[in-house]
Each structure stands twice: as C-alpha cells, then as structure tokens.
Amino acid sequence: MKVFHTIMALIQGLLLKIFPQLGYKGVINTQINIYNRLRKQAPEMPENDLLNHLIISRIEAPPRVASKEEEYAHYKLLLENPDKTLEDVIWAIIEYENIVSRREYVFTRFSKMGLSPLEALGEIENFKAQIVKEIEESTEKRIRKRS
Secondary structure (H helix, E strand, O other), rough: OOOHHHHHHHHHHHHHHHHHHHHHHHHHHHHHHHHHHHHHOOOOHHHHHHHHHHHHHHOOOOOOOOOOOHHHHHHHHHHHHOOOHHHHHHHHHHHHHHHHHHHHHHHHHHOOOOOOOOHHHHHHHHHHHHHHHHHHHHHHOOOOOOO
C-alpha cells in the first residue's frame, strides 16, 4: 500500500510539472495577473485597497476550500493589515488553500507514504520555503511598476 501512495504522489507531481497552472504556481500567476489588471484599471487606487480587493475576489471565486465565513475568518487579519504586500497576499492564499485547509489530508498522505509526523513537518516546511521563493521570484519578474 505504501508503494501505491508513493507512486500516486509521483504521478501527481509529474502532472503538476506538466501543468503548473493546476498547482500553487497557477495561483501565483493568476493573482499576479489579477493584480496587474486591477492596477491598470485603477492606477489611483491605494495599494492596500487593491490588495484587499484581491483577497476578497479570491474568497468570492470558486473553487472554495471552505465556507465563505471560514475563509473570511482566515483572511481577517490580513485584510486589516495596512502594511501587507502582494507577496503576503499570495502567500496567505496558497498557504490556506494548499496547507491549512488540507492539513489532515496532507498528514494522512505522508503517513501512508511511511513518513513520521516529524518528517512530514519537515516536508511541509520545505514546501513552504519553495513556495515563498517562487512568489518572490514571480512578483519581482512580473509586477508592473507604478509610473
């Protein structure tokens, strides 16, 4: 059974390599595209309002990983933070959709692959570091600077 789960994880990883828009890289690209579009449509909009709009639009858009109330509760502190950055917003979205809302599933999956809870936490931390790096690189390359 452990071999089956390992093979399935490898297949899913391969699919994400072939179709990155299905994973967190797709979320990064989508949020940057929406940000750039909003910035172009409303160049006078304060940055904090634009980022709040980005968060609210994510909560309102399918697919939903939890109820709207649960999602609002998760993003509440970020919505209230006037010093947030685009990177903070993208990270919060990915963290919630891929890690926080799926914590039990992720640990069950790692357990079936034969990893201890401590090893699973290590893998999750590596995954988080990879995502943060990808967010930083993507926003640096693709954000349209204000004129």
